[in-house]
Amino acid sequence: MQDAYVALGANLGDREASLKEAIRRLRAEPHLELLRLSPVYETAPVGYTDQPSFLNMTIGLLTSLGPVDLLRRLLAIERDMGRVRDIRWGPRNIDLDLLAYGKVEMDTPELTLPHPRMGERAFVLVPLKDIWPKEVPFPWEKQLSAMSLREEGIARFAARGDSE
Ligand SMILES: Nc1ncnc2c1ncn2[C@@H]1O[C@H](COP(=O)(O)OP(=O)(O)OP(=O)(O)O)[C@@H](O)[C@H]1O
Numbered sequence: 001m002q003d004a005y006v007a008l009g010a011n012l013g014d015r016e017a018s019l020k021e022a023i024r025r026l027r028a029e030p031h032l033e034l035l036r037l038s039p040v041y042e043t044a045p046v047g048y049t050d051q052p053s054f055l056n057m058t059i060g061l062l063t064s065l066g067p068v069d070l071l072r073r074l075l076a077i078e079r080d081m082g083r084v085r086d087i088r089w090g091p092r093n094i095d096l097d098l099l100a101y102g103k104v105e106m107d108t109p110e111l112t113l114p115h116p117r118m119g120e121r122a123f124v125l126v127p128l129k130d131i132w133p134k135e136v137p138f139p140w141e142k143q144l145s146a147m148s149l150r151e152e153g154i155a156r157f158a159a160r161g162d163s164e
């Protein structure tokens with residue numbers, strides 16, 4: 001079994017319901033065991049800014065799938081939830097990114113690990129730090145401490161991703 005971290009984001013429709021539905025689908029996946037769910041944050045859009053604010057969170061899991069198969073399951077969940085791709089970094093009802101898979105480093109057109117843009121993204125690093133094992137140094141500590149969370153426009157939205 002390998003540990004892996006996934007980022008979830010939603011900024012269209014009922015954002016909270018979309019996160020919950022994605023979590024439900026991840027729980028129903030064979031070969032995956034969800035271990036930790038971060039709090040949910042409301043975050044200002046980054047990259048393409050003329051769009052609604054996002055809800056973001058992260059999940060830590062264990063899996064017997066390899067990294068590419070895990071990514072394909074995440075993309076299948078996005079697709080099954082009706083995700084439409086048009087504008088790069090544009091609005092989406094659900095986004096599932098694979099942040100890290102064990103200590104694997106790879107760079108192929110299909111999958112780059114760790115996720116190449118995560119070190120610049122407070123909306124990823126803040127909820128990832130929340131669930132990172134306390135006994136393991138957080139690899140993005142420097143980037144995170146250099147960020148002003150107020151300027152990044154990130155605020156706690158709910159206690160847990162699966163809270164009712
Ligand atoms: N670590 C990764 N996690 C998710 N997708 C990845 C990763 N590395 C490469 N990709 C590829 O990126 C493609 C586009 O992903 P997606 O549409 O979610 O990008 P995005 O969320 O708009 O932007 P960003 O990649 O900056 O988060 C996917 O089809 C996938 O093959």
Ligand SMILES: Nc1nc2c(c(=O)[nH]1)N=C(CO)CN2
Nearest residue numbers: 009043044045046047054089
């Ligand atoms: N706040 C926020 N901004 C974004 C997000 C996101 O999840 N949250 N995702 C993007 C594409 O991956 C682009 N911009």
